[in-house]
Amino acid sequence: MSEHRTTVAGVAVDTRHWIGGQRVASPRTFTDASPIDGAPIGEISRGTATEARAAVAAAKAAFPGWAATPRAERARLLHTIADGVEKRTEELANVETVDNGALLRSHRRGVMPRVAHNFRFFADWLLTLEHEDFATRGHTNHVTWDPAGPCVLITPWNAPLMLATWKVAPALAAGNTVVLKPAEWSPLTASLLADIAAEAGLPAGVLNVVQGYGSEVGDALTSHPDVRRISFTGSVPTAQHIAASAAANLTPLSLELGGKSPLLVFADADLDLAVDLAVEQYDNAGQVCLAATRLLVEEAVAEEFTRRFVAKASRLRQGDPRDESTDIGPTIHPRQVTKIDGFVRRALAAGARAVIGGHPGEGQYYAPTLLTDVRQDSEIVQEEVFGPVLTLQTFTSEDEAVHLANDTRFGLAATVATGDPERAERVTARLVAGTVWVNCFFVRDLKAPFGGSRHSGIGREGGTWSFDFYCDLKNTVTAP
Ligand code: NAD
Secondary structure: OOOOOEEEEOEEEEEEEEEEEEEEOOOOOEEEOOOOOEEEEEEEEOOHHHHHHHHHHHHHHHHHHHHHHOOOHHHHHHHHHHHHHHHHHHHHHHHHHHOOOOHHHHHHHHHHHHHHHHHHHHHHHHHOOOOEEEOOEEEEEEEEEOOOOOOEEEEOOOOHHHHHHHHHHHHHOOOOOOEEEOOOOOOOHHHHHHHHHHHOOOOOOOEOOOOOOOHHHHHHHHHOOOOEEEEEEHHHHHHHHHHHHHHOOOOEEEEEEOOOOOEEEEEEEEEEEHHHHHHHHHHHHHOOOOOOOOEEHHHHHHHHHHHHHHHOOOOOEEOOOOOOOOEEOOEEEEEEEHHHHHHHHHHHHHOOOEOOOOOEEOOOOOOOOOEOOHHHHHHHHHOOOOOOEEEEEEOOOOHHHHHHHHHOOOOOEEEEEOOHHHHHHHHHOOOOEEEEEEOOOOOOOOOOOOOOOHHHEEEEEEHHHHHHHHEEEEEEEEEO
């Protein structure tokens, strides 16, 4: 580590902010550590209101030029950024894995190609946005998608670059300028993205990156009167804070929050498929907002389901996420292990039974856990754990299954395993969730609306819905 650089997995990463096309250091730093072994990997500039305001000022100054840049040129630049991501896939994948502990093989083969796709998809979608024209009593209505202005994008650590670019790409495509605030537990790939965007020729100030703790840098960004959109992915308490902070300026918000999603397994389901879907919920050590952490299984097949689940889950290999044969890596931070274990201890004390796991492993690893004998109104069923902890409850009727599925304050996703298409139709119609998967999980198309109901969020992003959020729609009515 030199003063403003660190080398992670052989890749040099600048540890400063990126503001107005310049690297900017803060007087103080915070230490970024790897979840793999807890080792420090970087001293990162610790942003304050000063850097936050400078970044918004840079975004404001760059906005008129970027907004006036022809769509085709904006799209071309986004494709050039995608080229840069593709060229550096291996570096980005390695740095992300050391920084957030998720599997290297999924970063390499799934996540980083998806990051490049985020830029390509929204660049192409921009060019398909139609200006609607229609007549009213001889007058023409002409609807345009105007860029909104500087956008603040705040992202979590569980899929850092993926979730950041899912916002950055449509915001930039729409003609907005951006201040990105990545999570303090996984700050590195956002810095590499700034390098890639600069190399691609993105004008100074169009993309800015501010590092730091949300509690120290957040309010200056979210309460700033020049910010015209805030898009946030993270936890409910932070979202409530941001919503209050944004209220002063009535800044439009998009909130992608937590979940406590159900997997409903009916007796008529392909049981092996249902078990595969259930075990998949341990991916990324359970640190997935969409994870179906509540297994709701029809009583008639619960015993057999549990037997097959235990057999399959016991074969999962937990360890170094850089190892190709690893299935489950570490959790993000020692604090996360303590938090997860707190949920499990309290559940066990309240009468739950650990069918597997129920305890931490070495370092920041937590044993994949399945708890039964849990009450519907208990903390472990109602609150998001964000770790490899699933609960199993049984039901005896479709009505009961739907009731249990909907009976939390969240509404992000739901998965239904059934062999009966009519049942699938009936049940999905009654589920409160932004995404429902039938006999599958995690299949996502950027064209589809994505978001949650109730405490899982406000608004939808994806395809046209992203442009709806990141644009001010204008209707111009012209007399004949
Ligand atoms: P978090 O709310 O603690 O932090 C998210 C981001 O907010 C970080 O960048 C943090 O620095 C910032 N922040 C914290 N306080 C702030 C403040 N006062 N003002 C402005 N910014 C502030 O969440 P986390 O622990 O990083 O992420 C986990 C949560 O994210 C889980 O609840 C998970 O379900 C959710 N999540 C949701 C989705 C989705 O698409 N719905 C996707 C991934 C994660």
